[in-house]
Amino acid sequence: MLPVSSGRRLLMLVLAVLVAAIIASPAFAQTTGMVKGRVLDEKGQPIEGAKITIESKDPGVNRTFTVTSNKKGEFAQIGMPPGQYKVTAEKEKLGAQSFDLRVRLGDPTEVKFLLAPGMTVASKEQQQKAAAVQAAFDAGVTASRANDYDTAIAKFQEAIGLLPNCFDCYYNIGQANTQKKDYAKAEEAFKKAIELKADYADAYNGLATIYNAQKKFDEAAAASQKAIEVGAAAAGPGGAAGGGNVNALYNQGVIAWNAGKAEDAKLRFEEVLKADPNHAASHFQLGMCLVNLGKLPEASAEFDTYLKLAPDGEFAAQAKALIAQLPKK
Numbered sequence: 001m002l003p004v005s006s007g008r009r010l011l012m013l014v015l016a017v018l019v020a021a022i023i024a025s026p027a028f029a030q031t032t033g034m035v036k037g038r039v040l041d042e043k044g045q046p047i048e049g050a051k052i053t054i055e056s057k058d059p060g061v062n063r064t065f066t067v068t069s070n071k072k073g074e075f076a077q078i079g080m081p082p083g084q085y086k087v088t089a090e091k092e093k094l095g096a097q098s099f100d101l102r103v104r105l106g107d108p109t110e111v112k113f114l115l116a117p118g119m120t121v122a123s124k125e126q127q128q129k130a131a132a133v134q135a136a137f138d139a140g141v142t143a144s145r146a147n148d149y150d151t152a153i154a155k156f157q158e159a160i161g162l163l164p165n166c167f168d169c170y171y172n173i174g175q176a177n178t179q180k181k182d183y184a185k186a187e188e189a190f191k192k193a194i195e196l197k198a199d200y201a202d203a204y205n206g207l208a209t210i211y212n213a214q215k216k217f218d219e220a221a222a223a224s225q226k227a228i229e230v231g232a233a234a235a236g237p238g239g240a241a242g243g244g245n246v247n248a249l250y251n252q253g254v255i256a257w258n259a260g261k262a263e264d265a266k267l268r269f270e271e272v273l274k275a276d277p278n279h280a281a282s283h284f285q286l287g288m289c290l291v292n293l294g295k296l297p298e299a300s301a302e303f304d305t306y307l308k309l310a311p312d313g314e315f316a317a318q319a320k321a322l323i324a325q326l327p328k329k
Helices: 124-145 149-162 167-179 183-196 201-213 217-235 243-258 262-275 280-292 296-309 316-325
Strands: 033-041 051-056 064-068 074-080 083-091 095-103 109-115
Touching: 033 083, 033 095, 051 074, 064 074, 083 109, 095 109, 124 149, 124 167, 149 167, 167 183, 167 201, 183 201, 201 217, 201 243, 217 243, 243 262, 243 280, 262 280, 280 296, 280 316, 296 316
Parallel strands: 033 109
Antiparallel strands: 033 074, 051 064, 051 083, 083 095
Protein backbone atom coordinates (compact mmCIF):
# COMPACT_ATOMS: atom_id res chain seq x y z
CA MET A 1 0.00 0.00 0.00
CA LEU A 2 1.28 3.46 -0.81
CA PRO A 3 2.06 5.74 2.11
CA VAL A 4 -0.67 8.22 2.98
CA SER A 5 0.53 11.79 3.29
CA SER A 6 1.60 12.51 6.86
CA GLY A 7 -0.13 15.86 6.94
CA ARG A 8 -3.77 16.60 6.36
CA ARG A 9 -4.63 19.08 3.69
CA LEU A 10 -6.08 22.19 5.26
CA LEU A 11 -9.31 23.69 4.04
CA MET A 12 -9.61 26.17 1.19
CA LEU A 13 -12.99 27.85 1.67
CA VAL A 14 -14.49 28.44 -1.77
CA LEU A 15 -17.32 30.94 -1.35
CA ALA A 16 -18.57 33.37 -3.96
CA VAL A 17 -16.64 36.22 -2.41
CA LEU A 18 -14.30 34.61 0.12
CA VAL A 19 -11.48 32.11 0.08
CA ALA A 20 -9.73 31.80 3.46
CA ALA A 21 -7.85 29.22 5.48
CA ILE A 22 -6.32 29.35 8.94
CA ILE A 23 -3.50 26.93 9.57
CA ALA A 24 -1.21 26.09 12.46
CA SER A 25 2.51 26.68 11.83
CA PRO A 26 5.67 26.86 13.94
CA ALA A 27 5.87 29.98 16.09
CA PHE A 28 7.62 32.94 14.49
CA ALA A 29 7.77 35.03 17.69
CA GLN A 30 6.83 34.79 21.31
CA THR A 31 5.06 38.14 21.61
CA THR A 32 3.67 38.76 18.14
CA GLY A 33 1.77 36.96 15.41
CA MET A 34 1.84 36.86 11.63
CA VAL A 35 -0.59 37.06 8.73
CA LYS A 36 0.43 35.70 5.34
CA GLY A 37 -1.31 34.41 2.25
CA ARG A 38 -1.99 34.72 -1.46
CA VAL A 39 -4.19 36.77 -3.75
CA LEU A 40 -5.59 34.92 -6.79
CA ASP A 41 -7.85 35.79 -9.68
CA GLU A 42 -10.97 33.87 -10.72
CA LYS A 43 -8.80 31.43 -12.73
CA GLY A 44 -6.59 30.68 -9.76
CA GLN A 45 -3.66 32.74 -11.13
CA PRO A 46 -1.59 34.96 -8.79
CA ILE A 47 -2.29 38.69 -8.68
CA GLU A 48 0.75 40.92 -8.33
CA GLY A 49 0.47 44.36 -6.75
CA ALA A 50 -2.73 43.80 -4.79
CA LYS A 51 -2.95 46.02 -1.72
CA ILE A 52 -3.60 44.20 1.53
CA THR A 53 -4.75 46.30 4.47
CA ILE A 54 -4.85 44.83 7.97
CA GLU A 55 -6.77 47.00 10.46
CA SER A 56 -7.15 46.41 14.20
CA LYS A 57 -10.74 46.02 15.41
CA ASP A 58 -9.95 46.00 19.12
CA PRO A 59 -11.60 48.86 21.07
CA GLY A 60 -9.32 51.84 21.59
CA VAL A 61 -6.62 50.48 19.27
CA ASN A 62 -5.72 52.45 16.14
CA ARG A 63 -3.31 50.19 14.25
CA THR A 64 -3.10 49.50 10.51
CA PHE A 65 -0.63 47.42 8.46
CA THR A 66 -0.33 47.61 4.68
CA VAL A 67 1.52 45.17 2.39
CA THR A 68 1.54 44.38 -1.33
CA SER A 69 1.40 40.99 -3.05
CA ASN A 70 4.43 39.86 -5.07
CA LYS A 71 4.64 38.14 -8.48
CA LYS A 72 3.40 34.90 -6.93
CA GLY A 73 0.47 36.69 -5.34
CA GLU A 74 2.03 36.16 -1.92
CA PHE A 75 2.19 38.57 1.00
CA ALA A 76 3.23 38.48 4.65
CA GLN A 77 3.02 40.80 7.64
CA ILE A 78 5.00 39.94 10.76
CA GLY A 79 5.27 41.58 14.18
CA MET A 80 1.52 41.83 14.70
CA PRO A 81 0.23 42.15 18.27
CA PRO A 82 -2.52 39.62 19.07
CA GLY A 83 -6.11 40.69 18.61
CA GLN A 84 -9.01 41.04 16.21
CA TYR A 85 -8.29 42.39 12.73
CA LYS A 86 -10.12 43.18 9.51
CA VAL A 87 -8.13 42.10 6.43
CA THR A 88 -8.88 43.52 2.99
CA ALA A 89 -7.28 42.74 -0.37
CA GLU A 90 -7.99 45.06 -3.30
CA LYS A 91 -6.81 45.57 -6.84
CA GLU A 92 -7.94 48.12 -9.40
CA LYS A 93 -10.56 46.67 -11.78
CA LEU A 94 -10.75 43.46 -9.74
CA GLY A 95 -12.61 44.71 -6.69
CA ALA A 96 -11.92 43.75 -3.06
CA GLN A 97 -12.45 41.11 -0.42
CA SER A 98 -12.54 41.59 3.31
CA PHE A 99 -13.15 39.48 6.39
CA ASP A 100 -12.35 39.33 10.10
CA LEU A 101 -9.74 37.17 11.79
CA ARG A 102 -7.93 36.82 15.10
CA VAL A 103 -4.15 36.98 15.35
CA ARG A 104 -2.66 34.87 18.15
CA LEU A 105 0.78 34.76 19.70
CA GLY A 106 3.13 32.64 17.66
CA ASP A 107 0.25 31.28 15.58
CA PRO A 108 0.53 32.47 11.96
CA THR A 109 -2.75 32.90 10.10
CA GLU A 110 -2.92 32.23 6.36
CA VAL A 111 -5.44 33.98 4.14
CA LYS A 112 -6.34 33.22 0.54
CA PHE A 113 -8.13 35.92 -1.42
CA LEU A 114 -10.04 35.49 -4.66
CA LEU A 115 -10.56 38.71 -6.61
CA ALA A 116 -12.73 39.04 -9.70
CA PRO A 117 -14.38 41.96 -11.52
CA GLY A 118 -17.39 43.22 -9.62
CA MET A 119 -16.41 41.49 -6.40
CA THR A 120 -17.50 43.15 -3.18
CA VAL A 121 -16.58 42.85 0.46
CA ALA A 122 -17.87 39.72 2.15
CA SER A 123 -21.00 40.17 4.26
CA LYS A 124 -21.17 39.32 7.96
CA GLU A 125 -23.42 36.34 7.16
CA GLN A 126 -20.89 35.00 4.66
CA GLN A 127 -18.10 35.40 7.17
CA GLN A 128 -20.13 33.52 9.79
CA LYS A 129 -20.76 30.71 7.32
CA ALA A 130 -17.06 30.54 6.49
CA ALA A 131 -16.25 30.34 10.21
CA ALA A 132 -18.74 27.49 10.69
CA VAL A 133 -17.25 25.54 7.79
CA GLN A 134 -13.76 26.14 9.14
CA ALA A 135 -14.77 24.92 12.60
CA ALA A 136 -16.27 21.69 11.24
CA PHE A 137 -13.26 21.12 9.00
CA ASP A 138 -10.78 21.71 11.82
CA ALA A 139 -12.70 19.25 13.99
CA GLY A 140 -12.39 16.70 11.19
CA VAL A 141 -8.64 17.25 10.96
CA THR A 142 -8.29 16.85 14.73
CA ALA A 143 -10.27 13.61 14.68
CA SER A 144 -8.23 12.26 11.77
CA ARG A 145 -4.99 12.96 13.59
CA ALA A 146 -6.39 11.04 16.55
CA ASN A 147 -7.24 8.11 14.23
CA ASP A 148 -10.95 8.63 14.94
CA TYR A 149 -11.90 8.29 11.30
CA ASP A 150 -15.66 7.92 11.73
CA THR A 151 -15.85 11.22 13.63
CA ALA A 152 -13.56 12.83 11.07
CA ILE A 153 -15.80 11.74 8.20
CA ALA A 154 -18.88 13.07 10.01
CA LYS A 155 -17.24 16.45 10.53
CA PHE A 156 -16.10 16.76 6.93
CA GLN A 157 -19.63 15.86 5.83
CA GLU A 158 -20.94 18.57 8.15
CA ALA A 159 -18.68 21.05 6.40
CA ILE A 160 -19.94 19.84 3.02
CA GLY A 161 -23.51 20.46 4.20
CA LEU A 162 -22.56 24.12 4.60
CA LEU A 163 -20.26 24.29 1.58
CA PRO A 164 -21.20 21.68 -1.07
CA ASN A 165 -18.19 22.44 -3.30
CA CYS A 166 -15.65 21.78 -0.52
CA PHE A 167 -13.25 19.61 -2.52
CA ASP A 168 -10.78 19.46 0.37
CA CYS A 169 -13.53 17.95 2.52
CA TYR A 170 -14.08 15.16 0.01
CA TYR A 171 -10.32 14.59 -0.24
CA ASN A 172 -10.05 14.15 3.52
CA ILE A 173 -13.05 11.82 3.56
CA GLY A 174 -11.18 9.77 0.98
CA GLN A 175 -8.09 9.74 3.20
CA ALA A 176 -10.10 8.66 6.25
CA ASN A 177 -11.78 5.85 4.33
CA THR A 178 -8.39 4.79 2.99
CA GLN A 179 -7.20 4.36 6.58
CA LYS A 180 -10.34 2.32 7.28
CA LYS A 181 -9.56 0.23 4.16
CA ASP A 182 -13.00 1.08 2.81
CA TYR A 183 -11.62 1.54 -0.68
CA ALA A 184 -14.97 1.84 -2.45
CA LYS A 185 -15.98 4.86 -0.36
CA ALA A 186 -12.47 6.30 -0.59
CA GLU A 187 -12.59 6.06 -4.38
CA GLU A 188 -15.97 7.76 -4.47
CA ALA A 189 -14.70 10.63 -2.31
CA PHE A 190 -11.48 11.16 -4.27
CA LYS A 191 -13.41 11.18 -7.56
CA LYS A 192 -15.85 13.74 -6.15
CA ALA A 193 -12.92 15.94 -5.12
CA ILE A 194 -11.58 15.72 -8.69
CA GLU A 195 -15.03 16.48 -10.10
CA LEU A 196 -14.99 19.72 -8.10
CA LYS A 197 -11.32 20.51 -8.77
CA ALA A 198 -10.06 18.91 -11.96
CA ASP A 199 -6.37 19.67 -11.26
CA TYR A 200 -6.36 18.15 -7.75
CA ALA A 201 -3.07 16.24 -7.87
CA ASP A 202 -3.36 14.96 -4.29
CA ALA A 203 -6.75 13.40 -5.04
CA TYR A 204 -5.25 11.54 -8.01
CA ASN A 205 -2.48 10.38 -5.69
CA GLY A 206 -5.18 9.18 -3.31
CA LEU A 207 -6.70 7.10 -6.10
CA ALA A 208 -3.27 5.69 -6.90
CA THR A 209 -2.89 4.68 -3.26
CA ILE A 210 -6.14 2.73 -3.05
CA TYR A 211 -5.72 1.11 -6.47
CA ASN A 212 -2.25 -0.03 -5.55
CA ALA A 213 -3.53 -1.44 -2.26
CA GLN A 214 -6.02 -3.52 -4.25
CA LYS A 215 -3.31 -4.61 -6.73
CA LYS A 216 -5.01 -2.69 -9.53
CA PHE A 217 -1.64 -1.65 -10.86
CA ASP A 218 -2.77 -0.34 -14.26
CA GLU A 219 -5.37 1.94 -12.66
CA ALA A 220 -2.85 3.01 -10.02
CA ALA A 221 -0.27 3.91 -12.65
CA ALA A 222 -2.82 5.89 -14.66
CA ALA A 223 -3.95 7.85 -11.60
CA SER A 224 -0.38 8.57 -10.58
CA GLN A 225 0.49 9.72 -14.11
CA LYS A 226 -2.50 12.05 -14.05
CA ALA A 227 -1.27 13.50 -10.76
CA ILE A 228 2.06 14.27 -12.40
CA GLU A 229 0.39 15.89 -15.41
CA VAL A 230 -1.88 18.19 -13.43
CA GLY A 231 0.92 18.97 -11.00
CA ALA A 232 3.20 20.01 -13.85
CA ALA A 233 0.44 22.13 -15.38
CA ALA A 234 -0.11 23.89 -12.06
CA ALA A 235 3.62 24.62 -11.77
CA GLY A 236 3.62 26.26 -15.20
CA PRO A 237 6.33 26.30 -17.89
CA GLY A 238 9.72 25.61 -16.39
CA GLY A 239 8.23 25.18 -12.93
CA ALA A 240 9.91 22.86 -10.49
CA ALA A 241 8.21 19.72 -9.38
CA GLY A 242 5.99 20.53 -6.45
CA GLY A 243 5.27 18.35 -3.45
CA GLY A 244 2.27 16.73 -5.14
CA ASN A 245 4.29 15.98 -8.27
CA VAL A 246 7.13 14.44 -6.25
CA ASN A 247 4.61 12.30 -4.37
CA ALA A 248 3.11 11.18 -7.67
CA LEU A 249 6.53 10.16 -9.00
CA TYR A 250 7.22 8.29 -5.77
CA ASN A 251 3.86 6.56 -6.01
CA GLN A 252 4.67 5.49 -9.57
CA GLY A 253 7.88 3.95 -8.31
CA VAL A 254 6.05 2.02 -5.59
CA ILE A 255 3.44 0.87 -8.10
CA ALA A 256 6.13 -0.38 -10.49
CA TRP A 257 7.96 -2.12 -7.61
CA ASN A 258 4.79 -3.86 -6.44
CA ALA A 259 4.16 -4.97 -10.01
CA GLY A 260 7.62 -6.58 -10.12
CA LYS A 261 9.15 -3.97 -12.44
CA ALA A 262 12.34 -3.15 -10.53
CA GLU A 263 14.04 -1.32 -13.41
CA ASP A 264 11.03 0.94 -14.01
CA ALA A 265 10.73 1.56 -10.27
CA LYS A 266 14.41 2.49 -10.08
CA LEU A 267 13.95 5.14 -12.78
CA ARG A 268 10.99 6.65 -10.94
CA PHE A 269 12.81 6.87 -7.60
CA GLU A 270 15.79 8.45 -9.36
CA GLU A 271 13.42 11.06 -10.85
CA VAL A 272 12.13 11.84 -7.37
CA LEU A 273 15.64 12.30 -6.03
CA LYS A 274 16.54 14.66 -8.88
CA ALA A 275 13.63 16.85 -7.81
CA ASP A 276 14.16 16.35 -4.07
CA PRO A 277 17.51 14.82 -3.02
CA ASN A 278 16.31 14.66 0.59
CA HIS A 279 13.26 12.48 -0.12
CA ALA A 280 14.23 9.79 2.39
CA ALA A 281 11.71 7.12 1.39
CA SER A 282 12.93 7.24 -2.21
CA HIS A 283 16.49 6.54 -1.09
CA PHE A 284 15.26 3.42 0.72
CA GLN A 285 13.11 2.25 -2.18
CA LEU A 286 15.92 2.93 -4.65
CA GLY A 287 18.14 0.78 -2.46
CA MET A 288 15.60 -2.05 -2.64
CA CYS A 289 15.56 -1.79 -6.42
CA LEU A 290 19.34 -1.91 -6.54
CA VAL A 291 19.36 -5.03 -4.36
CA ASN A 292 16.93 -6.64 -6.77
CA LEU A 293 19.16 -5.64 -9.69
CA GLY A 294 22.26 -7.05 -8.02
CA LYS A 295 23.93 -3.68 -7.41
CA LEU A 296 24.67 -4.33 -3.75
CA PRO A 297 27.29 -1.70 -2.83
CA GLU A 298 25.13 1.01 -4.44
CA ALA A 299 22.13 -0.31 -2.53
CA SER A 300 24.04 -0.12 0.75
CA ALA A 301 24.91 3.51 0.04
CA GLU A 302 21.23 4.35 -0.53
CA PHE A 303 20.21 2.69 2.76
CA ASP A 304 22.94 4.64 4.54
CA THR A 305 21.62 7.90 3.06
CA TYR A 306 18.11 6.96 4.13
CA LEU A 307 19.25 6.50 7.74
CA LYS A 308 21.03 9.86 7.72
CA LEU A 309 17.83 11.55 6.55
CA ALA A 310 15.38 9.51 8.65
CA PRO A 311 17.21 7.72 11.50
CA ASP A 312 13.89 6.85 13.14
CA GLY A 313 11.90 6.52 9.92
CA GLU A 314 9.44 3.87 8.84
CA PHE A 315 12.14 1.78 7.13
CA ALA A 316 14.97 2.38 9.60
CA ALA A 317 15.06 -1.14 11.06
CA GLN A 318 15.03 -2.72 7.59
CA ALA A 319 17.75 -0.39 6.34
CA LYS A 320 20.03 -1.19 9.30
CA ALA A 321 19.53 -4.92 8.83
CA LEU A 322 20.29 -4.72 5.12
CA ILE A 323 23.39 -2.57 5.60
CA ALA A 324 24.77 -5.19 7.99
CA GLN A 325 24.48 -7.85 5.29
CA LEU A 326 25.50 -5.97 2.16
CA PRO A 327 29.04 -5.32 0.85
CA LYS A 328 30.23 -1.72 0.95
CA LYS A 329 32.40 -1.92 -2.20
